[in-house]
Amino acid sequence: MSSTDPLLAGRDIHMTFGGVRALKGVEVALRPGSRLGLIGPNGSGKTTLLNVLSGVYRATAGQVVFGGRDITRLAPGARGRIGIVRTFQHPQLAKSLTVRENVELGARLSRHVHGRRRRRGDDAAKAAEALEHFGCGAYADGLPEEVPYGVRKMAEIARVAAVEAPVVLLDEPAAGLSREERDELIAAIRTLNEQRPDTAMCLVEHDVRLVASLCDELLVLATGEMLAHGPTPEVLRDERVRAAYLGEQGHETEIREEVG
Amino acid sequence: MSVSTVDHQPAATATMNGRAGRLRASAVTGRGPLLPGRLAVAAVVAAIVLALGLGGTSTLRYSLVIGTIFAIAILGNNAILATLGEINLAAGAFMALGAYTAAYTLSKGWALPAAFAAVVVVSIVVGALLAIPTVRLHGLFTALATFALAYAIPDLTIALSGVTGGDAGLAVTPPIVGDTLVDGSSTLMLVAVVVLFLVLAAASLLLFDRRPGASLLAVGEAPHAASSFGLRSTLLKISVWTWATLLGAIAGACYALAVGFLNPTIFTVFLSISLLAGSLVGGSRSVLGAWIGGLLVGALPSNIQSIVPASATGAVFGIVLLLALLAGSGGLGGLIERQALRPMLARRKA
Numbered sequence: 126m127s128s129t130d131p132l133l134a135g136r137d138i139h140m141t142f143g144g145v146r147a148l149k150g151v152e153v154a155l156r157p158g159s160r161l162g163l164i165g166p167n168g169s170g171k172t173t174l175l176n177v178l179s180g181v182y183r184a185t186a187g188q189v190v191f192g193g194r195d196i197t198r199l200a201p202g203a204r205g206r207i208g209i210v211r212t213f214q215h216p217q218l219a220k221s222l223t224v225r226e227n228v229e230l231g232a233r234l235s236r237h238v239h240g241r242r243r244r245r246g247d248d249a250a251k252a253a254e255a256l257e258h259f260g261c262g263a264y265a266d267g268l269p270e271e272v273p274y275g276v277r278k279m280a281e282i283a284r285v286a287a288v289e290a291p292v293v294l295l296d297e298p299a300a301g302l303s304r305e306e307r308d309e310l311i312a313a314i315r316t317l318n319e320q321r322p323d324t325a326m327c328l329v330e331h332d333v334r335l336v337a338s339l340c341d342e343l344l345v346l347a348t349g350e351m352l353a354h355g356p357t358p359e360v361l362r363d364e365r366v367r368a369a370y371l372g373e374q375g376h377e378t379e380i381r382e383e384v385g
Numbered sequence: 386m387s388v389s390t391v392d393h394q395p396a397a398t399a400t401m402n403g404r405a406g407r408l409r410a411s412a413v414t415g416r417g418p419l420l421p422g423r424l425a426v427a428a429v430v431a432a433i434v435l436a437l438g439l440g441g442t443s444t445l446r447y448s449l450v451i452g453t454i455f456a457i458a459i460l461g462n463n464a465i466l467a468t469l470g471e472i473n474l475a476a477g478a479f480m481a482l483g484a485y486t487a488a489y490t491l492s493k494g495w496a497l498p499a500a501f502a503a504v505v506v507v508s509i510v511v512g513a514l515l516a517i518p519t520v521r522l523h524g525l526f527t528a529l530a531t532f533a534l535a536y537a538i539p540d541l542t543i544a545l546s547g548v549t550g551g552d553a554g555l556a557v558t559p560p561i562v563g564d565t566l567v568d569g570s571s572t573l574m575l576v577a578v579v580v581l582f583l584v585l586a587a588a589s590l591l592l593f594d595r596r597p598g599a600s601l602l603a604v605g606e607a608p609h610a611a612s613s614f615g616l617r618s619t620l621l622k623i624s625v626w627t628w629a630t631l632l633g634a635i636a637g638a639c640y641a642l643a644v645g646f647l648n649p650t651i652f653t654v655f656l657s658i659s660l661l662a663g664s665l666v667g668g669s670r671s672v673l674g675a676w677i678g679g680l681l682v683g684a685l686p687s688n689i690q691s692i693v694p695a696s697a698t699g700a701v702f703g704i705v706l707l708l709a710l711l712a713g714s715g716g717l718g719g720l721i722e723r724q725a726l727r728p729m730l731a732r733r734k735a
Binding site: 179180181200201202203204205206210211213217218219220221222223226227229230231233234237263264265266267268271281284288 | 402403406407410413414415416417599602603605606607609610611612613614615616617618
């Protein structure tokens with residue numbers, strides 16, 4: 126596989142729930158080092174696509190390929206073990222495990238993904254490093270229900286970071302975060318991307334400023350169909366995108382600021 | 386390497402990390418640094434139970450034996466309830482499995498260790514087979530499926546009369562150690578079940594505290610994340626159900642030896658419900674709570690007959706259970722633990 130071949134790809138993905146067609150022939154490709162932003166109005170199918178890529182949903186039609194291998198029928202756990210990890214829109218932390226223990230789940234998965242022989246103490250060290258990186262170190266011994274919402278969101282991303290996985294899928298990581306916390310999140314993800322330039326990242330997000338800061342490529346969905354796909358500045362200038370998703374006055378102002 | 390610039394809530398942070406924070410989290414979760422303390426408390430309670438039983442009447446000794454045996458079954462129930470949050474109404478069925486396996490093998494002349502080995506093997510195999518369909522269910526449906534199993538046990542016992550003796554029942558050959566016949570009121574039986582409880586309680590605490598417990602809690606409380614992070618959820622669930630079956634069957638085998646005679650009226654759905662009540666009242670994350678729950682449902686009903694009229698024992702027992710529920714979701718075990726920790730946490734805070 127050359128460096129330009131997709132690491133993870135969704136080909137002609139269709140997803141139907143009862144009579145509702147949530148995805149209609151969507152194509153997505155993540156190459157090593159890709160920073161893909163997935164945007165679109167509510168109900169456009171962004172999270173559904175993420176769920177199909179991570180194995181939570183099995184596509185009604187189409188194919189998901191990882192490293193040239195068809196993984197369409199692979200369960201989420203098996204996808205995790207080959208290195209496709211994700212966060213959730215609402216933080217999925219076990220409430221009876223400390224924040225540290227939740228993040229250690231990621232460090233443990235790291236051993237499967239990389240086939241490394243590491244001592245268990247190394248899991249703790251890796252988890253601690255990820256917690257510090259995302260500003261959660263001071264809350265490591267707390268239980269998720271005791272810590273602020275922003276810390277829970279950051280801890281989820283720290284858990285993903287601890288895996289050092291080749292593919293990272295982030296589902297609205299900034300939802301519910303304050304402006305300061307969003308800035309912190311952007312800085313932390315940027316640093317991670319610099320440290321691991323080959324990691325492919327797909328980010329679902331409503332915050333255009335955040336997407337524009339972190340992603341060099343955008344895929345826009347509208348009612349389950351691909352509306353636009355390309356480099357971030359071009360897509361953000363696309364009139365169809367503005368009309369379908371970003372047409373409101375407030376958003377336009379924001380985009381002009383971002384695109385310059 | 387931190388890029389953190391935001392201090393989320395410094396006031397809260399002061400008590401979240403460090404020993405006080407870990408102790409508080411440990412009191413809530415039943416895991417963590419309080420493990421040695423929990424083991425020590427279990428040992429102290431064991432000493433109290435032994436002192437009461439060895440110094441008391443044979444009736445009291447018998448009650449403590451039955452209560453401790455029920456506590457072993459409750460440990461199994463707790464393993465499921467504390468991690469997966471599922472309600473198991475088949476603990477009585479698991480006991481029946483162990484009781485009849487032990488009784489049957491002993492009736493065929495097997496030595497006691499061999500009979501117990503058979504109980505272990507049979508319960509692991511049957512437990513795993515039952516778990517495979519059960520773990521596909523959740524919530525009320527798990528409760529319904531286990532209820533159905535418990536409900537069927539008396540009829541199954543009659544149907545399998547070749548092994549169980551059917552309606553006529555099955556006498557259990559009591560083991561003889563030295564010159565002593567080991568039955569439910571013998572001191573040796575009390576020592577044996579107390580030691581067995583301690584060993585199984587310690588194993589339960591260690592498993593819950595270490596990686597298996599962490600993995601199961603992730604599966605039970607954050608199932609999507611557990612799955613996405615590579616945990617083998619189905620295998621873990623089958624394991625914990627099998628563990629619960631094993632503990633229930635060991636309790637059942639001890640019960641068979643203690644009562645000396647088995648019949649289809651013993652392992653009814655009421656027994657399973659009583660064991661679940663014991664789990665909830667004692668607290669599903671506390672071995673002390675398991676013992677309290679076991680003694681409440683195993684020893685209290687027969688002993689209050691000496692205090693209140695026989696016609697009122699059911700009402701008194703019900704009131705005791707209701708009062709015990711005032712302890713909250715952590716049960717009586719959790720309440721006692723929190724009260725014991727209060728001065729320590731207050732001192733550290735100050």
